[in-house]
Amino acid sequence: MDLVNGNIQYGQFVLTMLGEIKRSLALKEVTLLKRDDWKQHVFIEASTESGLDNHILNFEKLYTDMERAAGKSYFYNDHPFPELQEYQAILPLKEKAGITGLVAVKEETAGSLSGIGPEAVELLARECTTLLETAFNLNKVVLEEKRYKQLFKVTEKFHSSMSMDAVLEEIIKTLMEVYPSFIYYLMLSHDNNNHENLPIKDLEYDSENAAAMQAFVTGTVQFEDSVPAKRSVLYAPLKGKQGVYGVLQVITPNSLVFPENEVEFISLLANTAGSALENAQLYQQSKKLISDLQLINETSHRLNSNLRLSETMSYMREQIVKSFNASEIGFIFLLPNGEVKPLTGSSAFFQTKEAEQYIRYSKKKIDIDKESLFIGDLTLQKMDGKMRFRSLMAVPMIQSNSMRGFAVVLQEEPYYFSFEMFKLLQSLIHHSSLALANSMLREELEKMVITDHLTGLYSRSYLDEKILQSMDDDEEGTFILIDIDDFKKVNDTYGHQVGDEILVQVADLIHGNIRESDIGARWGGEELAIYLPRLSLQVGVSIAQRLLEKVSELSNPKVTISCGVSYWKKDRTDDAKALFKRADEALYLAKNTGKNRVEVLN
Known part of the structure; x- marks a missing residue:
């Protein structure tokens, strides 16, 4: 000895x-x-x-x-x-x-x-x-001296690492060295299942884990003995200064009683590990907080750099996808009539029929509760139809104490988003709402400048600008000049208010018969115009003819129109002024050869 x-x-x-x-x-x-x-x-x-x-x-x-x-x-x-x-x-x-x-x-x-x-x-x-x-x-x-020396070394390792994984791994490693015949599990109160090769369980809030929950809630060691199974289970809380972060479950096969000295050692190990977990978690939280603040600052700076609305929405979508790994993101604008409209920059999903139930549900809940939504599992909300996306966050966009819209973030998996993610999304939307409102206001003002107030068609100056740009960039284009036949008689017969309504009816028919890339404009008075970039003369004439028939068929009171069509092509010398002159001459010819017809000078 x-x-x-x-x-x-x-x-x-x-x-x-x-x-x-x-x-x-x-x-x-x-x-x-x-x-x-x-x-x-x-x-x-x-x-x-x-x-x-x-x-x-x-x-x-x-x-x-x-x-x-x-x-x-x-x-x-x-x-x-x-x-x-x-x-x-x-x-x-x-x-x-x-x-x-x-x-x-x-x-x-x-x-x-x-x-x-x-x-x-x-x-x-x-x-x-x-x-x-x-x-x-x-x-x-x-043996006790050796064990406590080992505990001291483990404590040093615990506090030399700011990784939660490293701390959890060291707990299991130490117990396996000291008690090789025991079985161990780490029961964590909130876990994202990223720990590899570690015996980790979720701390379930049910009656089957009464002793584990008791240890978690009270912060004291609990025992669970089973005589038929010939085993004893010890639950030691992983306790820090600010709370309990989980429970260490130690199972002893073929044993019914834990000796006091073993309980003391396991409790000391669990308490030391709890403090180390707390430090690691606080460190990770501080890093995450710094990262979130940097994200908010960067986003605010970028959004206040006079981006267009589509660029603003696209940038926000990219930031949210990167930060939350979201499946779909929608920015929903509230129209004055109470309807909703997904803004450009939202995921393509929000233009589909399937998205309507998510938009409708979010709007209804926000209108009732006046708060952001944080839903872990939509299938529990008694919604109509099958829900492909189960996790949902929705945050209203408030500007001047008025809700202008809301952002919706979706994920297929239930309970995917953490509460920290939800708070970050709220901060992002809060800091970006003013920039979003400014972008929308700026585009509304721009649209007012380039749009005719009565007809909703573009202004003459905007049309001129786009035709000049097209002549630089495209290979061909067709221009249609339109005049409402006998418009003075309509004003004299029905009054100027009905005359304005006729102008609006024709403008609406123009909107309904051209592509999004085409430009319908008010040329002046009762004259309207259409420019069709990258379209041949033959296609342009057919569009003019179709519009002629639609106006005659659908206008009320019934009116007709005359159209003059001109065309340009890259391989010949031409300019906008000549294009307009040819269309004007073709329109003059149509008006003087019976009206309600299409004439062409190419």
Whole structure:
């Protein structure tokens, strides 16, 4: 027993002591049986008989029978242990806590122990107990010292890392070294399942985990014993200064009781790990907060750099996809009549029929609750139809205390977005609402400048600008000049208000019969114009003819129009002024050859 260097050969010490007893008393066999309160059975710790078969004894019954030795110094030839009938003498080993073991003796020659005398046997039992207790306690101190040195090293590792994964991995690694036969699980209160190769469970809020939840809520160690399953479970909270971050579950197979010193060690490890997890989490949160602030600052700076509305929406969509890994993002504008309109820059999904139920649901909830929406699982909201997207966040866009619209973010998986993501989205939309409103206002003003107030068609100046641009960029184009026949008679007959209505009716028909890239404009008075970039003269004439028929058929009161069509092509010398002149001459020809007709000068 090298106490100075901590080299305690406990097993060799016990075997040597038994050997000395055998030698000095001329015995056949001396065996030490120890009581294991943890597993509630008896085991053979050492014996002078090598190769002793442990399975010849009923260890669990012997554990219970051992209490019969209380009050007895020794037994000789008549002892109450059926499992040890082949042994002639039994020396109970006693401590304050009760019987801790038995020394079982086989005589070499029958009756050889009878001549020693009861006092000597009692003294032998007492000295054996003293020696074994001393050796056991010395061994225990050395092992405890080693364990707590290990705990100190683990603590250093814990606090040298700001990674939650590294802390969790070190907890399991340490327990596996100290208790290799145990089973371990980390039960975390909020986890994103990113930890690889770690035994992690979600901390479920149900009755099956009552002890685990009790440990989590109270911050104290809890036990769960199962006699039929012959196992004991310990739940140690991973506790920091600000709260409990999870529970360490330790399962001991074939055991019913946790020794106090083991509970103390596991609790210390769990508390140390809880503090380290807290530090790591606070560090990660601070990094995330800095990242979120940088994102908000960058977004605000970018949005206030006079972007157009489509560019603003596209930029916002990119930022939200990058930050939240969202499946679909929609920016919904509220029209004055209460209708909704997905803005350019929203995901293409929000132009589909399927998106309407998500838009309708979000608008209804925001109108009622006057708050942002954070829905973990839409299937629980009793919505009509099958829901492809189950996670939803919706944040109103407020400007001057008035809701101008709202942003909707969707994901297929339920409970995908964290509350931190929701708060970040609110901040992003809040900081961007003014920029969005400014972009919309700027485009509204631009549209007012380039749009005729009465007809909603573009202005003459905008038409001129686009034709000049097309002549630089495109290969061909067709221009149609339109005049409402006998428009003065309409004004004189029905009044100028009806005349204005006729102009609006014709403008609406123009809108309905041209492409988005085409330009319908008010040329002046009752004259209107259409420019068709990249379209041939033949197609332009057919569009003019179709419009002629639609006006005659649908106008009320009925009017007709005359059209003059001109055309330009890249391979010939031409300009806008000449294009307009040819269309004007063709219109003059149509008006003077019967009206309600299309004429062409190409």
